[in-house]
Amino acid sequence: MRTQYVSTLQLDQARLAKDLEHALTFNFSEAYSNYLIGGPWKSAMLWATGGDEGDGLLTNYDYQDRSTFTEYGRQLPYIQEIITSVANTTRLTFVRLAVFAKSVIVPHRDYIELAEIPQDARSAHRLHIPLATHEDCFFSEDNQVYRMQAGEVWHFDASQIHSVASFSAEPRIHIIFDFADRPQDGPILTIPDEGNGTIEPGRIVQRPPLPDAERAALARLSTVLTMDTFNEVFAIVVKTHFRRDGGDGFVWETMLDLSRASADPAVLPHATELHQYFTLDRPSGSGQA
Incomplete structure (x- = not known):
């Protein structure tokens, strides 16, 4: 339902x-x-x-x-x-x-x-x-x-x-x-x-559209996105979603785009694995903190 x-x-x-x-x-x-x-x-x-x-x-x-x-x-x-x-x-x-x-x-x-x-x-x-x-x-x-x-x-x-x-x-x-x-x-x-x-x-919360300048600023986070900063950057993207309308699929699309542009080679596989786990396929018994 x-x-x-x-x-x-x-x-x-x-x-x-x-x-x-x-x-x-x-x-x-x-x-x-x-x-x-x-x-x-x-x-x-x-x-x-x-x-x-x-x-x-x-x-x-x-x-x-x-x-x-x-x-x-x-x-x-x-x-x-x-x-x-x-x-x-x-x-x-x-x-x-x-x-x-x-x-x-x-x-x-x-x-x-x-x-x-x-x-x-x-x-x-x-x-x-x-x-x-x-x-x-x-x-x-x-x-x-x-x-x-x-x-x-x-x-x-x-x-x-x-x-x-x-x-x-x-x-x-x-x-x-x-x-x-x-x-x-x-x-x-x-x-x-x-x-x-x-x-x-x-x-329903009426959010203003995400301005181009803020979208561009988010894109620049790829320069500091590493495995060490992944959660902090992810939190910024999620919080932005609740204050601005970035469009359908904004959070995961943004994180995957940032991960592709990251200089840390471990980031994109990590982001791809998380996307699979949280939205597509999660093994039975998973989810423990």
């Missing part, structure tokens, strides 16, 4: 604050932090196959087991209520409490490493509910940048190339749901869909 706004929950801020304060005592996983420049991306598994918190890497769970609340999930009564009030738990495979700040996530596609898991068991549909966020936190799908506000329920098409950026040290805290592709078990949500099936215009 395409990315779209669904509904807005009225969050009980007092009960939510109590749960989030308690969640600080959890041992958060940093799995998938290799998708970030800055980071880390931390998550605690609240619902999982077998009820096991595990290591946070979706390929490392036994999909033959029934999914249920983990010990972490059972310790958060208000967030439990949110989960069970919106989700069809017969299709629910995983729920993670995710925390992210002052970082960017490399444009990527999800689920491509789950191909070996039986189709009716593996995660195939995603839902986001922000619990705490801010105006300097952005999402993008392809070349469209948008914001999710606290309490909003979103279908999220994780199979499309997407990215996230936070320009603040204030944490963004989301609940991330994954569902199996079993439509015979009913819809994934138990609440009415109040959206119009799209990312509505009021939630």
